Amino acid sequence: MPSIKDVASLAGVAVGTVSRVINNSGAVKPDTRRRVEEAIQELNYFPNEIARNLKMQRSKTVALLLPSIWNPFFSELAYYIEDELDQEGFKLMLCNSGGKPEKELYYLDMLQQNKVAGIVGITYNDIESSVSNHIPIVSIDRHFDKKITCVTSDNYEGGRLALKELIKAGARNPAFIGSVTSVFSETMNRRKGFVDEAKSLGVNYVVYEKPDPIEDEDAYFDEFFNTHHDVDGIFAITDLLAASYIERARKRGIRVPEDVKVIGYDGIQDHPYFHPILSTIRQPVEEMARMTIRLLFKKFEGGKLGKDVYHLPVQFRQGETT
């Protein structure tokens, strides 16, 4: 079966020129085009081959897999990812994959078929066996056994910072509350930083965790309140969990910050209209988004990436809850 090389050779042009004629892309002089078309006809260059080549064209689309665009942290991230892609003329495909590993696998398949050029994944599903270092994927927060470049905030430092700020605000018996995913995520380092700092300062602390996702928040908090009466500081693994704690504490007559100081993680409140305004560890969402896309483009160009995990610095943002 004749190949595109045979066509190029017969027409006396480069393979790229044949490709441009087939795809109607780019300028080709009329008589060059005619020669290529004649060569295609003379060789009976097989249409399926052309079809395949067309399909192999690099897509200028990147897929973003995240649990849910409805979550304010993810929607802010998606906003900046789209903006950074747009600057390079790339489009964003959005996939809410929360709890649906089969959707993520579908996008990996699209990647192999060149229907998308790359993937940015914020995934807690178990798709470890389907990814490798050689495909253009950048992960946020989760790293896959070091196979995949990962961008994350400095979760460990964020945990330390939260503990220090709780102590500074007067807490003597602080607790970390969170949930544990079945796969390793960088977010687990929030707890580690918290615990290490507590140990280093010699203060008492509590760690309260349940499997992720928390199906029944009522039960989660009932057990916490019933077993940890003396806690006077809370570092919650996300802002939403912190807000949920505060609401339930209020109903039990526990005042924040008078009785218990509370710090969240994320920094989702970009406008101060709803109260309480959380004290929180703010992730540098815009920088994380833009760096992720720049790393992905480096991968497109075959660039070597120096580090597997990029930790971006976090900041404590004082609100009304410490």
Place this chain on the structure above:
Amino acid sequence: MPSIKDVASLAGVAVGTVSRVINNSGAVKPDTRRRVEEAIQELNYFPNEIARNLKMQRSKTVALLLPSIWNPFFSELAYYIEDELDQEGFKLMLCNSGGKPEKELYYLDMLQQNKVAGIVGITYNDIESSVSNHIPIVSIDRHFDKKITCVTSDNYEGGRLALKELIKAGARNPAFIGSVTSVFSETMNRRKGFVDEAKSLGVNYVVYEKPDPIEDEDAYFDEFFNTHHDVDGIFAITDLLAASYIERARKRGIRVPEDVKVIGYDGIQDHPYFHPILSTIRQPVEEMARMTIRLLFKKFEGGKLGKDVYHLPVQFRQGETT
């Protein structure tokens, strides 16, 4: 130049069969495939034709244009739109086009090239001259001089409902506060319903509007507070504007709801963790999203759409601000 019909005729098969052979899609019996391939070769069926056909293949991607995914109302909408598309095996392309008409025009261009199968647009840019009734677009909230099918909540009824609820809560001098886009949007009916209901009940009312977007909220509210001392009820065109009003009123010593009752529009608070919980006109976001996609698919299939504008019913949701 031979056409796909000539190939089909020579091979003694249907055009669809030739198409399946060319595109390697769907089952074709081996000897049918061989006959089609022979006919293609015998006729020198022109590759560019095949290339063109391939490119004309309907993309299974729909583009969503919205001002900003960061806005909680839009991120909820995008969540359900993606979910509804996913059920049909379609992918969602996301574009934040706020204030950037050139991005929207780019997607219209992709639509013409069949790179996307359709567009869902929430747009306040002036792209009127670039759209027509014949292309698969469904608009949310804005209608384009009746050229484009539009899905929206019942903004007029929402405005009436808000006025009635303010009066019921004790307001005697309610105000509508909002901003006016340069192009007509269904959201303008929120004011109309409010005004009509006030007239019909014979109550005093105030309308306070500035051009959209409100660049300087401080100036916007300073002028409002300085010129409207006696207002005791607020219907804000969005929840965010309502929340912004409440925050500024608080700083001036105005209590909500004791001194002024406040109602927003949208229903963005899906969890009651941050206060005040707004009294609001809740849009049926999920239904709007799913209906939009179903109408788009109807357009794909060449279906006639009975109505230009679909108004979905809204509900008053009691919060802490009335």
